[in-house]
Amino acid sequence: MKSLVGRPVRMVTAAVALSLLAVGCGNGGDSGKTADGKTIVKVAVWDYAKTPEFKALIEGFEAKNPDIDVQPVDILAADYSKKVTTMLAGGDNTDVLTMKNVTDYARYGTRGQLQSLTADADKLDKAKYSGLDSFDLKGDYYALPYRQDFWVLFYNKDLVKKSDADLSKLTWPDYASLAKELTTGSGSSKVYGTYHQTWRSVVQATAAAQTGGDLLSGDYGFFKKQYETAVDLQKAGAAMPFSTAKSQQVTYDAMFTTRKTAMVPMGTWLAARLLQAKAEGKNDVNWGMAPLPQTTANGKAVTFGSPTAFAVNKKARNSAAAKKFVLWASGPEGAAAIAKVGVVPSYTDDAVLKTFFGVKGMPADALSKKAMTPDTVKLEMPVSPKSSDIDQILTEEHELVMSGEKSIDKGISEMESRVKSEVE
Amino acid sequence: MTKIDGAAALKRRRRRTALVGWSFILPNLVGFAALTLVPVGATLLLAFTDWNSYDTPHWIGFDNFQRMWDNDNFWTALSNTAWYAAGHIPLTMAASLGLAVLLNQKLRGVAFFRTAFFFPYITSLVAVAVVWNMLFSPDAGPVNQLLRAVGVAHPPGWTTDTDWALPAVVITSVWRDMGYYMVLYLAGLQAIPAELYEAARVDGAGPWKRFWHVTVPSLRPTTFFVLVMLTVSSFKVFDLVQVMTEGGPGRSTLVLSQLIFREGITQGRFGYSSAISLVLFLIVLIITVTQFRFQRRSER
Structure with a gap:
C-alpha cells in the first residue's frame, strides 16, 4: 500500500520541480537584461547591412545611454511588412518597431498593437518635423518619424x-x-x-x-x-x-x-x-x-514621399527604454546622426542640412541642393x-x-x- | 472480502493499462491537439465572428459568408484553384505513372534514375520556384530560347502573362511532385504478381494491352490513394504560388490559400479568413467523400 501511494506523490513532486525549473529558466532568459546588467531594447529593422542609418542611430544612442543595449532584429526588406504583421499577431515582444510605411502604421495603430506617444508628440516643435502629420491617427500618435524620404x-x-x-x-x-x-x-x-x-x-x-x-x-x-x-x-x-x-x-x-x-x-x-x-x-x-x-x-x-518612424510595441519588454530610444532617434540628435550617413531626417534645421551636404561623396552642386528642398512633399x-x-x-x-x-x-x-x- | 478485493484490483489494473496506453499516444496527441485540433476548432467558431486578432470577437452570423459570396477575389481565387487542380492532378498522375513504369524495368543504373527523379521533391521549394522563374523568364529564359530555336516565333510570357502564369505554376508543380508519386506507383507495380503478365502474354496480349488490362486495374488502390492525396494537396496549394508569382500578374494565379493568408495574416481579418478556410475545407471534404463513394462503387 505504502509504495502505491508513494510513487504518484514522488512523480508529482518531480514534475512540479521540473516545471518550476523550466519556468525559472524561462524568466532568467527573458528578463530583458544583458549579462552585465544593461537594459536590452530590441529594434525591428530591415537589411541592416545595407541600411546605414540604423547602425548610425543605434551607435549614437548607445554612446549617450551606456546602460542600454540596443539590439537590431534584422529582417529582409522585401518581407518586412509581412514579417512584422505576423510577429505582432503572434504577440512578439520586440520593443521598438520601425514603421516602414504609413499604411502599415495605420493598421498596427488602429488595431491597438502600438503604445500611444501622443503626449510626447504634442511637446515637439512641429514646424521642424516634416512628415509628423502622417502619423496623426484621429488626434493620436503611435509613432514618431525619424526620416522623411x-x-x-x-x-x-x-x-x-x-x-x-x-x-x-x-x-x-x-x-x-x-x-x-x-x-x-x-x-x-x-x-x-x-x-x-x-x-x-x-x-x-x-x-x-x-x-x-x-x-x-x-x-x-x-x-x-x-x-x-x-x-x-x-x-x-x-x-x-x-x-x-x-x-x-x-x-x-x-x-x-x-x-x-x-x-x-x-x-x-x-x-x-x-x-x-x-x-x-x-x-x-x-x-x-x-x-x-x-x-x-x-x-x-x-x-x-513617405516618412519612416519608430513605434513602441504594446507588448514591449522594456517600454521605458524603448520610448527613450524612439524620442532620441526622432529628435535633433538622431537627425544629426543619420544626416551624417546621407539620410534625410524628418527633423530638419540649417545645421542638419549642412551636415547632410557635408557628407563625403554627397553631390553638393546647386541642382542637387535644389532637389533636396522641394516645394511640396505629398x-x-x-x-x-x-x-x-x-x-x-x-x-x-x-x-x-x-x-x-x-x-x-x-x-x-x-x-x-x-x-x-x-x-x- | 476476497471478491471485493479482486474487483478493486481488476479496476486498478484496467486503469493502469489505460494510463499506459494514453502515455504512449500522449506525445503525439499533445502536439496534434495544440497545433492542429484546437486551431481547426477555433477556425470553425471564428468564421462567424469579426475577430481581428486583437479586439474581442463579435458574433456576426453569416456576414463573412455573405461577404465572400459578393467578393470577386473569392471567386477568382476559387476558379484559379480549380484550374490549378484540373491541371496538376491528371498531369502529375500521368507523369508519375509513366516514370514508374519506365523505371520498373531492369535497366542499368535504375537506382540512379529513381533517385534523380525523386530529387525535386526534397529540394527546397523556394529554390525550385526561383530557378523555374529564371527558366521561364520571357526574354532570356532557356525555355523560351528553346521554343524560339524550334521555330516558335512568339513564345508565351509565362509568369509575366495572365494566360500563361497558371500553366507555368502547374508545370513546375508537376515536375516537383512527380518523383514522390512515382515512388508510390513503383511500390504498387512491384506488388503485381508476375503470373498475371505471363498469363496475359500466353493469351497473346501485347505490351499496350498488358498495360491497360493488367497494370492499370492492378494499380487501382494505388491510383486511388494518389488521386486523393493529389486532390487535397492541389486545393491547399500555397507555397509554390506565393514564391513564384505572388498571385500575379494581376490576380491570375491568386489561389484560395493565398487569399486566406492575405485576408488573415496581412489584413488582420481573421474572422473572414477563417470563413474562407472553412469553405475550402468543405470543398476538399466533399470532393474526397465523393471520390471514396465512387471507389467503393467500382469495387463492388
Whole structure:
C-alpha cells in the first residue's frame, strides 16, 4: 500500500520541480537584461547591412545611454511588412518597431498593437518635423518619424552630360524625350535612358501628387497621362520592359551603379545606398540629383514621399527604454546622426542640412541642393482603414497595365470599378 | 472480502493499462491537439465572428459568408484553384505513372534514375520556384530560347502573362511532385504478381494491352490513394504560388490559400479568413467523400 501511494506523490513532486525549473529558466532568459546588467531594447529593422542609418542611430544612442543595449532584429526588406504583421499577431515582444510605411502604421495603430506617444508628440516643435502629420491617427500618435524620404531624379552625370537638357525644370514630356535621347546600344551593352522600378507609386503616386488626385477616391482618370509616358518609354525601348524587370527581379540600385541606366526616379534613400556602395568600392558612378520632373511647368517642385518612424510595441519588454530610444532617434540628435550617413531626417534645421551636404561623396552642386528642398512633399499613400485594400487592387492592376496585358483605359476603369465594389 | 478485493484490483489494473496506453499516444496527441485540433476548432467558431486578432470577437452570423459570396477575389481565387487542380492532378498522375513504369524495368543504373527523379521533391521549394522563374523568364529564359530555336516565333510570357502564369505554376508543380508519386506507383507495380503478365502474354496480349488490362486495374488502390492525396494537396496549394508569382500578374494565379493568408495574416481579418478556410475545407471534404463513394462503387 505504502509504495502505491508513494510513487504518484514522488512523480508529482518531480514534475512540479521540473516545471518550476523550466519556468525559472524561462524568466532568467527573458528578463530583458544583458549579462552585465544593461537594459536590452530590441529594434525591428530591415537589411541592416545595407541600411546605414540604423547602425548610425543605434551607435549614437548607445554612446549617450551606456546602460542600454540596443539590439537590431534584422529582417529582409522585401518581407518586412509581412514579417512584422505576423510577429505582432503572434504577440512578439520586440520593443521598438520601425514603421516602414504609413499604411502599415495605420493598421498596427488602429488595431491597438502600438503604445500611444501622443503626449510626447504634442511637446515637439512641429514646424521642424516634416512628415509628423502622417502619423496623426484621429488626434493620436503611435509613432514618431525619424526620416522623411521623397522622390527625386537620380542621374548619371557622365551619361547625361552629352545632352544639353536643363534638368532643373523638366516636365514629363521633356524627361521622356531626354530618356530616348540617352538610350544607346543593344543586347548586353544596352544602356537605357531611364529605369522605372516596378512599384505602382512610380506612376500612380507621382500622378496623384502632381495633379492633386486622391488615391483613395476610386476615380483614377488622373493616372492616364503618367501611364502614357511610362508605357511609351517602354515601347520606345528607353526604359526596361516591366515584365523583364519583374521576372528578373531587377533592382534599381544595381541598374544605376552598373551604368545600365542614365536616370532613375527614386526616393532619396538611394543617396545613402550610393554613398555606402562607393565607400565599399562597388560604385564609381558620378551621380547627382535633380527635382522630380513635373506635370505642370510652373517652377514649383512637387513630389511625394513617405516618412519612416519608430513605434513602441504594446507588448514591449522594456517600454521605458524603448520610448527613450524612439524620442532620441526622432529628435535633433538622431537627425544629426543619420544626416551624417546621407539620410534625410524628418527633423530638419540649417545645421542638419549642412551636415547632410557635408557628407563625403554627397553631390553638393546647386541642382542637387535644389532637389533636396522641394516645394511640396505629398504623402505617398493617404492613411485610411481602406488604404491597404486599395493598395492591393492598384498594385494588381498596375502590373497588368505595365506588362501590356490591359490597355491604359481598361486598366484605369478596372481600378475604379474594383475599388468601388470591393472596398467597404 | 476476497471478491471485493479482486474487483478493486481488476479496476486498478484496467486503469493502469489505460494510463499506459494514453502515455504512449500522449506525445503525439499533445502536439496534434495544440497545433492542429484546437486551431481547426477555433477556425470553425471564428468564421462567424469579426475577430481581428486583437479586439474581442463579435458574433456576426453569416456576414463573412455573405461577404465572400459578393467578393470577386473569392471567386477568382476559387476558379484559379480549380484550374490549378484540373491541371496538376491528371498531369502529375500521368507523369508519375509513366516514370514508374519506365523505371520498373531492369535497366542499368535504375537506382540512379529513381533517385534523380525523386530529387525535386526534397529540394527546397523556394529554390525550385526561383530557378523555374529564371527558366521561364520571357526574354532570356532557356525555355523560351528553346521554343524560339524550334521555330516558335512568339513564345508565351509565362509568369509575366495572365494566360500563361497558371500553366507555368502547374508545370513546375508537376515536375516537383512527380518523383514522390512515382515512388508510390513503383511500390504498387512491384506488388503485381508476375503470373498475371505471363498469363496475359500466353493469351497473346501485347505490351499496350498488358498495360491497360493488367497494370492499370492492378494499380487501382494505388491510383486511388494518389488521386486523393493529389486532390487535397492541389486545393491547399500555397507555397509554390506565393514564391513564384505572388498571385500575379494581376490576380491570375491568386489561389484560395493565398487569399486566406492575405485576408488573415496581412489584413488582420481573421474572422473572414477563417470563413474562407472553412469553405475550402468543405470543398476538399466533399470532393474526397465523393471520390471514396465512387471507389467503393467500382469495387463492388
